[in-house]
Amino acid sequence: MNQLGMGQAVNQALREEMMRDSGVFIAGEGIGVGIMESPMLPTFGLLKDFGPERVKDTPVSEAAIAGLAVGAAAAGLRPVVEILFSPFFTLASDMIVNHAAKLRYLSGGKSTFPLVVRIKNASGHGAGCQHSHNLEAWAAHCPGLKVVMPSTPADAKGLLKSAIRDDNPVIFIENMALYFQPGPVPDEEYLTPIGKAEIKRQGKDVTVVAWSNMVGLALRAADQFSQEGVEVEIVDVRTLAPLDKETILASVRKTGRLVVIHEANRTGGFAGEISAIVMEEALASLKAPLRRVTGPDIPVPASPPLESFYIPNEENLISAIREII
Amino acid sequence: MQITKEKKIEMLRSMLLSRQFEDKLTELCKIEGKIPGMMILCTGQEAVGSGVCAALAPEDIIISNHRSHNHLLARGADPNALMAEIYGKRTGCNKGKSGTLHLAVPEVNALCTTTVVGGGPPIAVGTAFAQQYRKEESVTVCFFGDGAADEGSFHEALNLASLWRLPVIFVCENNLYAGAQRYEEHTKVKDIADRAIAYAMPGEVVDGNDVTAVYRAACKAREIAVSEKGPTLIECKTYRCHGHGEADLQLYQPKDEIAAWVEKCPIDKLRDEALSEGLISNDAYEEMNRKMNEIVENAVRFAEESPFPSPEEALEDVFVSSRIS
């Protein structure tokens, strides 16, 4: 297996799918010629290899980029467009929320919108709240959208390939810090199913549900508990919509304890949804109150100590687990 | 450009069908509980959709807005399926999911009708991109109102369409009102067509009550688009003879203004022309009128006799059941 960063894994997925299907094209701000050229970035080298017909650098026009995806998908192509940073979702959101998500339903099932919107989140770099706001719960709240948030390069590759082949609109959120954390990626071709959680670590004592950059953190915390004889099970949901609640519920029924962790702030965050599902369907299995570990309800601050305060860390998770074991 | 007799008759028929269809709706929506939702009509504006659609080939795509009935009928949508949809019936073109406001008829390449003011132009960029990408000799038409030209999405879409020379015809239906606002109260520029200059594309003002003028302008724009010279902005000056919706009492529209425009009826204009040119006899015209009436009456009967969807059908058509290969 190769050791690749998530950006490289995304790059491989884009390449393979563009090679496989001539209807796949990519578009976004700086995806052809960008201000940063690094082989660790997702669209590196694609312009050279696929040409300007299929690798479309766009103006700074998020509504037009998302509209491009909706229209091109309606007309039979498979667009993969990029929103530079997650807070700019708001500029594209009319096209995503009111159009991509709803037009199939409005057509009575006649039209399909096979599009992917890749969204990058820049938290952890001191970029501040207008570049680092996690909006996954907004997207997951929209019926008609699938929402994918991979935690490893291998998952990112397999999930993006599935997303591109999916006939529904998929919001694919990449945490940019993960671009620079290499992990094993299989050499042979594979697809990772959308809507299937993965147990990233088996354990019998506590369930931690996590996604994206929080999975790695949870694994480290679990190692620490293991030395104390407490086995933490880590469920990486991988996709928020559709949500694999069976895997979550089975794990909670086994361990009787639950912590949900996400980087997004607490109020209206997706941990609330998962908690509610567990309360509705597995309350009797809970041996202790569940816990949420999330960012606080503030905009993501820029200064390094402030940003570190915002982003949940191992200590936050460890103390939440300690409270319930 | 000479317009054939057949073309003129086709446009006359198309406008008449639209007028009959909407006159019927005016009548029906006064009956309590008959038609759900708002009723937004284009009575008096028929020359726009009928003139533009007469210039199109079957493979061309149209993107419509909330005032869509004429666009869709002129494009050849089945009046029965439209009427049933307006009634909210299962046999409607969108199985009751869209109602009168978002009618999508992919069978005639009316791929999307959006009621989000300004929602159409970015999507038209996408469908036109798909046409260019596949090297088709086809174009996209996007219909929108004067109010939509105030939205940012309109400007993003024109810029991108022009930058990439996309085969799209932006058709602004300037009916002098956006809701209760008269044109001068919402836009400073005298002609919206002038905005084409800012995006380096041709812009043309046409008499939107003269179907032959609209047709000519659309033919020219289509020619430009398919010869890879990019988009055109056509502004059709017309008038909203009814209120914004049928519930609107039109208190803000001067009575003499309405009366003057009703006099400029585009159907009467073409009829008189056709009569004086000997293209049609009085009897033949009356026969055509009767025929259109019959089509509309049949559509109403079809809609009334059709069943409503069962409540659980609301759960269908959100997603394409995954077809991942």
Ligand SMILES: Cc1ncc(C[n+]2csc(CCOP(=O)(O)OP(=O)(O)O)c2C)c(N)n1
């Ligand atoms: C984004 C958005 N804002 C507001 C509305 C409410 N609205 C519906 S139609 C309309 C007026 C639109 O005017 P115009 O574009 O000129 O079209 P017309 O109704 O005159 O055909 C408004 C404000 C809407 N549907 N979408």
